[in-house]
Amino acid sequence: MILLNGKKTSDLIKEEISQEVLDIIKNGDRPPHLAAILVGDNPASLTYVSAKVKACDKVGFQSSLIKLHHDVSEEDLISHVDNLNKNVDIDGFIVQLPLPNHINEKKILEKISPHKDVDGFHPINFGKMCLDIPCFIPATPFGIVELLRRYNLDLDGKNCVVLGRSHIVGTPISILLSKNKKIGNCTVTLAHSKTKNIKHICNNADIIISAIGKPNFITEDMVKDGVVIVDVGINRVKSNKTKSGWKLVGDVDFENVSNKCSYITPVPGGVGPMTIVSLLKNTLLAKKNVFS
């Protein structure tokens, strides 16, 4: 079994990005600049945004964090988005999800300039991704593709099962891996809450991408020998082995399943760091105006 080490791979990519930043500065330009809007004080969102800001520091990007009260009106949030759209010193920005219930998430995402949409959630970027037009790819699927590429996996004609049909992970990765590309050309099955015979479906899979958020969902009896598993789940479970009393695990019963795998991502240290570094990559692409 080989670990698909997202931490190590993302560190390598960060070094590559740092080098590009140095080159940009050497050419007399300013470094890439990522902004994030955070609404409210959801602790998970705070953790994610902090990790993104920290990653910016690491590679020499500028970053700005705009914290808004959870009561902020949709109108005010939109005016913040408009300001970032217009600000020529900001290359890309994200609005950290989820947003409070009184705000229409889809409406906000459509207000982000597609040229600064480094999360790739604007419909025009999503559509371009589907239609093979160069664009920002959402960070998690982008990170998964990059991880598989760096480990030089041969996916051609392989049966891939994606568990979970979210707009952020399941749906886009299912689309990407079915494309006629080197990291692609899989026969992809998209499974979800209404799927029957999920055990049978997983047992036939050469590759499983799990993004459902249920600890220990994938068990030993569900996978075949030699399977490749990408575990996107980040679940907080109780633990008597940590000081805090809890730990992070994925969707896979790692202890018992990993022996059967040819490759598997750990949690933490797998998809998580690849997601963050992909956001940095998108910000670098935005700075370089690659899709304009």
Add this chain to the structure above:
Amino acid sequence: MILLNGKKTSDLIKEEISQEVLDIIKNGDRPPHLAAILVGDNPASLTYVSAKVKACDKVGFQSSLIKLHHDVSEEDLISHVDNLNKNVDIDGFIVQLPLPNHINEKKILEKISPHKDVDGFHPINFGKMCLDIPCFIPATPFGIVELLRRYNLDLDGKNCVVLGRSHIVGTPISILLSKNKKIGNCTVTLAHSKTKNIKHICNNADIIISAIGKPNFITEDMVKDGVVIVDVGINRVKSNKTKSGWKLVGDVDFENVSNKCSYITPVPGGVGPMTIVSLLKNTLLAKKNVFS
């Protein structure tokens, strides 16, 4: 075996549209107006465009056909697109595909105003479709969904195999049928030219949507009893039973496969007429500014 009769169903929908047109006119407004740009003289394209114009007549729509020489420059074609975008008497228009090789098809499709994009090929409409935001759905997948809806098929949790990953049919129908909707909630597998063990995959399918354009590709031994088949293929094959010496067939060996089906679309008279009527529906939606 029950025929999924696209001809009959589309006639019914045409009557519904005609009634809406009469209501629009009764309210003092003009009827919906569809325009089509046809470049060159590809006989198949001519046939398709003529069928669309004829369908407009049938339901009381206005229609305009703009024929351009196959040598038309990309620039000139774009200026025609711009004119239609600006023309307030045109509700929606299509650029008939394929375009000659010297023209960048994706570039042209991106020039069409998303509000008049009744083919649903603009990236922003494609992205909205993926993200469950109301928009124009490409006519063929829209027609397939409508046909399944009118026959009241229960798709929930069914295994669906889509053959072919084109942007026009395979990819969008695979996305639509995996959504959490009444005509949806399938576990969809998207198969294509790189797929191995296609017979095994089809044998496990409750529903097969074939859009690969190979006559007699789906044979009796590939499907299980009670399968639902939607045959999108339109293939011209030699025949000694017709005056012209050729006939149209789908991707399915209809004679031998249909006995095993619970439902199947004929070719012709299945998906074809549903595609055309879906274009009319999109034009009516454009006229009513439903997505503005």
